[in-house]
Amino acid sequence: MPTEIDAWFSGRGWRVRRHQKEMLAASDAGRHALLVADTGAGKTLAGFLPTLAAFTPSRLAGAEPPEGLHTLYVSPLKALAHDVQRNLVTPVEEMGLPIRIETRSGDTPTDRKKRQRTKPPHVLLTTPESLSLLLSYPDSFALFAGLKRVVIDEIHAFATGKRGDLLALALSRLQAIAPDMERAALSATLADPEGFREWLAPFGDVDTVDLVEGEPGAPAEVEILLPQEERVPWGGHAATWAIPQLYEEIKRNRTTLIFTNTRFLAEYVFQNLWTVNEDTLPIGVHHGSLSKEARRKVEGAMARGELRALVATASLDLGIDWGDIDCVVQMGAPKGSSRLLQRIGRANHRLDCPSRAILVPGNRFEFLEATAAKDAVDEGQRDGEDFRPGGLDVLAQHVMACACAAPFDEAALLAEVRSSLAYAWLDAADWDRVLTFVATGGYALKAYDKFRRIVKDADGTWRLTHPEHAARHRLNAGIIVDSEMLEVRFKNGRSLGKVEERFAASLRPGDTFQFAGINLEVERIKDMELTVRASSKAAMIPSYGGQRLPLTTHLADRVRQMLVDRASWARFPDDVREWLEVQDWRSSMPGPGTLLVESFPHAKKHYTVYYTFIGWNANQSLGMLITKRMEDRGLSPLGFNANDYCLAVWSLRPVADPAPLLSPDILQDEFVEWVQNSHLLRRAFREVAVIGGLVERQHPGKRKTGKQVTFSTDLIYDVLRKYEPDHVLLQAAWADARTRMTDIGRLGDLLDRAAGELVHVELDRVSPLAVPVMTLIGREAIPQGSVDDELVLEAETLASAAMRVEGLEPLDQ
Template sequence: MRRGASAGRVSVPLPPVIAQWFADRGWQVRSHQLGALAAARAGRHALVAADTGAGKTLAGFLPTLADVCNGDLPDGLHTIYVSPLKALAQDVQRNLLIPVEEMGLPIRVETRTGDTSSERKARQRAQPPHVLLTTPESLSLLLSYPEAPDMFATLRRVVVDEIHALAPGKRGDLLALALARVHALAPEALRTGLSATVADPDAYRGWLAPGGDVASVDLVAGEAGAPAQVHILLPQGARVPWGGHAASWAIPQLIDLIRAHRLTLIFTNTRFLAEYTFKLLWDANPENLPIGIHHGSLSREARVKVEAAMAEGRLRALVCTASLDLGVDWGDVDLVVQMGAPKGSSRLLQRIGRANHRLDRASKAILVPGNRFEYLEAVAAIEAVRDGQRDGEALRPGSLDVLAQHVMGVACAGPFHEDALLAEIRAAAPYAAVSDAQWARVLGFASNGGYALRAYDRFRRIRRARDGTWTLTHPQIAARHRLNAGIIVDADMVEVAFRNGRALGRVEEEFAAGLAPGDTFRFAGLDLEVESLREGALLVRASKRAAAIPSYMGARIPISTHLAGRVRALLGDSRRWAGFPDDVREWLEMQRALSEMPGGTDLLVESFPLNGQAYSVFYTFEGWPANQSLGMLISRRMEAAGLAPLGFVANDYALALWGLHPIGDPAALLSPDILVDEFVAWVEGSYLLRRAFREVAVISGLIERQQPGARKSARQVTFSTDLIYDVLRRYEPDHLLIEAAWADARARMTDVARVADVLERAGQQVRHRVLPRISPMAVPVLAMIGRESLPAGAADDALLIEAEALAAEAMRG
């Protein structure tokens, strides 16, 4: 195998026990599994890129199993496996134990996640298993204990599963820092990354390698699997809807599909849609086919129960979210359904791979578009999967709030020298460029909160000792850190439970606060009546009355850049339209007749009168966050130009604005030269920076949500962070956390990079069409006016009625 290159068939001998195990099953060892073993025997790190169902997990563990067969098993920790999901760690434990037991290998395999009891965690520190399956957060916490040097001294291998889901975000930052700490404690330990959907292998090799040394990581490519069978479900005897996202029209057909398959996984993009779809399916299920639901807000007991039912073949269908789309291999799944748009080819490929989870068997999947734009997006996603095109977030510099949390974790484990720790931190790829000045600011923040906060004792967490090392100011800080450390900052949640103590899961505190005794809501697939809200718990009982479904805060998943480009290409190639459903084809043909088709590298803007007001629609295809940000900026410019804007609405594909006066020259509103100044003014005047600051304050440890025996409410956290935010903005506007909040606001909340892409395209050419009436292409986005703030699904019926009324005008003639 050439270093740094993809591996073909590799000739490397297997230990007899493992070879016999494969032979007994009639299996052939895959080339990437041998490639991973060859890399390990050569003392090299590896990135294994292989299709879903190709046995990547076994490739990651094969070097460990080979070590055991060769008698190389320490009396302690040998391998750490890091997963993005607790469910995946549990699944891997179950599947790994099978070959371990069948080969008769003396390996202890355990999991360590947020669901692990404190007693077991303490025992694991004293008597580590040979293989520990964990998450980035749990690994970071494990490293914060004084026992960490002894525990990790025997470590030989780290396996990072679904690396593409971790590396681009803050959880990846935390994991990279943890891996750098692990390398300092066990410098000989080798790393293996696993993924089916890495878009830029060299970038991930650099992320995985100690010190970012790409050349030290072999790229081990897997064999191509059977092509997936992916189809789009269309309404029977009806039209593809103009608007809406819930695709509730498909429920009767889904029941037929469930009936015709052994086990169907039905993926939704949000927790609300999971509950909503489950309710619709259950109401349309006269045979009482066993259907379950799974998402991250359900209690651990509820998740474990449905996972067991799935594995044992007691379910016919399971409605789920991203909680099950990463590598989980339970049950005999033979069909995957994606409700709504997939938003990216990599996400779709990952979900498709849950069906017929084997390399030699074609996965079968059905996409269910909620509206006509989503139909086009489904076509684009299927073609991207067919062409092997992957998408994903680009890697970026590490966040400073995560770095501050890591520094506190290191201090909890024991005193540290700042120069040695800085060198260790720079060995983590996201933090390779941390400057001396940034490092000094991070240390200053951890030691006193920063210039504006240094007078308050509670922000003094570390101090420099006489020997020059940094230590905790008080031993109790270690316990406080471990209670509050983590990266996922969800909205504050309230437990939902029956009076007998049986927990169902959690809903957002804001939703719970709006409920009164006697109110009903639907959760965990049940209609529930509120009895009381007390001691942080919502006590409920079963109900037969109609119930609302709680909506959840959370980031919208925007359409990926390359998938948006494929949709534009479909719009611009009329030869393709003949293969579309009649109503979709007529929609596009009418658009071309009345106006033009958006697409290409320029920007189409349509202006027309409607209901006595002037409307303009910008077809950007840059995703909802970018379009929302663009709407705010253009509204400000319209106000300055005297156009009296009245509002705007956005979806993934377009932005619509309306006002009292028509836009004469949209290009004048899209000038990029003052974007930075306007962006700063807008963000500072909006809630976005405060929200971003709230998150980084929690992640950095400045604000502690959890205290022994108590947890701050969302209102208390908001009050505390807003107060500190105002102090810092006034007295220390360049504070470390203000900088971190700005980075979040730019990248995650406003997607300003894609806003800049819109302005760049506008600078090349703006096609402005002044129309006598609304165009067909504008109907889906304008139908959302007044309904965008409602949960997807709840507003669908009203949205569809409004869309039909607008469509009648657009399609007139």
């Protein structure tokens, strides 16, 4: 350890922790390293210690400091990169090290981006997308030739998805440019460290990656908030019942960080808190749709300790270091123990000080999920997503980026691509199909000049057909394909952020909506902008069509175990315990090894409820498949609804035997037909077409609207389905539709188990366990949170029937 670093730690009253020393030792030995350590353990500093050490006078020994880019830091969030810059500058300045540190993201000014390529800082903090764009420039070879180190923060947040595919390909390219480059990755919440070691290792050589485990920290203190005078709600997700209690908690603390699972709920919870804010406490809101200026303002206020509370989405749940946060609140279900632990870690952010968190369930199933998550955190159990083969659309984007940088040799690039775990599976046939697509658009599109982007020369190298393709690639490259957004601006030009085009299409001049904590009135809608002014009128909140956070299998299994562990019910509130007891008395419990299916009449219809615990996406898919099979059998299905825990289907005729509806062959027959003819495959194709570069969202000075992009992709989709059904992007879209959009893996596991685990119970009325999903019927198109009062009333009506026991007085529910 350099004496300068030892002295700096001592001067602050700190000690260099074991895992920090091990990360430096791994680097000194020329090895890659994966650090798994609790929040507050100094992970980021551990990742940067080798960089700091390289610039200390004792190691320079009189030599000049190294020039050029030395260390690349990659994070999943722009906010995290800016936070790291703030915290890294302190030790650099206090030790007097000659290190220049800068960030690079979509928010970085164009002139600074250009300068960074010719005169780079020593440390560059960036995201996978910005790194990929850097690699598309001809000067990238000179820029990265002297790169010594890449630090990947919060590796769990993207390694298993398409952003991870893009980063894996970028790492392979960097390793080819700088063969001695060291890789380091950091995380607090890995359920499978060995899997991530394999992902991190170049050429699949996991023996080159050291696993460094951090010193254990103080256990987190987690509690579940319950209504003081009312009951735990039957339905709803916004948990607005907790607002008065939450406000009292905010008044007791210096700073409270409140997490929600969606942007809608962030705005909704903020508005409810502001309504009860009689003391005019400084409370902020933060999510990804707000403008850069609005986000930076809030982040700065938090860093300076000026806010008493901040309501945020996942835009702030990774690694942000704000030491004055007393308490973290999770509004609604946590959906996973690792995600919850990550958010809890934002409180106190010190290894020796327990992080305090409050979980606020929106309904009774969410209470069970919150309890399961709390138990998992208490026991140190983690969960996470499985690794999957890399996407061909991402590979096509990377191939184009490489062509933009310089002509490439086909065999050399294939070897480079295969050196990453995500694409080690890639065979020659798929590789050739990707190259053909990038070169011509594919067989059905090769007659169109616009799709001819690269060509193979006589010497076997591939090059761009025209330099303009490089500019178009850099303008459109990226992995995150959100719904099309419209800018929200005041008349003076100040931007507040963006709302989805789908929401904006419902607005007219004079309409009002709440955004960025302000009531706004629409003055004009033109092109891709909403011009607004502040208003005192009542206003609605924009809804967003983003992906739902999935319930992890680990947490689902814990909830099922809890349902049959009757001894554990004694720790639950009386109303929750009685809910489960009456369910157990009147029907059955859907525990491990049991697929409970209930049938009952209600409101002159026949209902069947399947307790699957496989998440919303998989339950939605199952609903589509079951209703199709019911139609074929003359059962006249009328509709279905789902949550993470169960699926409710209603029909004119009863389901006497649900087993034939759940046979595994449904995935070979109805599933294929449904996906191919549904909007899901078209939606998946739209995303892969944008990622793969087939359809461009932006042209110089102009951006296509969402309708224009959809029209373009639908047109091409129909052509390919007819003339080239094995097109590489149709294959990629099919893979997306099967996994991400329908969660086919969990659905397949359920159907495989169904024959041996199915328990069918026929009832004369709705069961207690079915009440939460029954209250959602007819609410699909209404934003969650806005109908909570109606849900409560409807739930009470259903519950009175479900909880009634003949011969006894109704339970005091």
